[in-house]
Amino acid sequence: MANPITRAFGRRVRKLRTKRGISQEELADRCGVHRTYMGRIERGETNITLTNIHKVARGLGVSVASLVDETKGGYERAKGSERSDQV
Amino acid sequence: MANPITRAFGRRVRKLRTKRGISQEELADRCGVHRTYMGRIERGETNITLTNIHKVARGLGVSVASLVDETKGGYERAKGSERSDQV
Numbered sequence: 001m002a003n004p005i006t007r008a009f010g011r012r013v014r015k016l017r018t019k020r021g022i023s024q025e026e027l028a029d030r031c032g033v034h035r036t037y038m039g040r041i042e043r044g045e046t047n048i049t050l051t052n053i054h055k056v057a058r059g060l061g062v063s064v065a066s067l068v069d070e071t072k073g074g075y076e077r078a079k080g081s082e083r084s085d086q087v
Numbered sequence: 088m089a090n091p092i093t094r095a096f097g098r099r100v101r102k103l104r105t106k107r108g109i110s111q112e113e114l115a116d117r118c119g120v121h122r123t124y125m126g127r128i129e130r131g132e133t134n135i136t137l138t139n140i141h142k143v144a145r146g147l148g149v150s151v152a153s154l155v156d157e158t159k160g161g162y163e164r165a166k167g168s169e170r171s172d173q174v
Binding site: 003070 | 090140
């Protein structure tokens, strides 16, 4: 599944995670989700549910609103021309 | 399922919809989802996915961030003492 919305969300999660200098596994632990699921989130392969969005926001220490903010990072890029998934 | 997060989200959707003076069916049409599904969203009975949150935000004419903002209406209430689901 290469949905632009889930991919943009994943980019945003990855950006905030790498900013904090933590691994996917570490973030998964903080969020209380499985490491492989965190990988799927970051690659935009899963259509994350509202309660899991809350878990990820808590794990990253950001507000839910900020995490899904379309005007930030990943979402902006998703609206522009198609680009590769690099962060 | 009576999850406080999905219930708070549902309250927020209902609040914004009634503010606009439109029916659940009308909003469902605008969002491109089934009317019964919109009912389940408003009652917090479904753990809505990210792409459907985008649809509802678009249907209501608000940003996704604003729709899930925990500091607004329904979410505030969800954090307080348990109350009935009235709007």
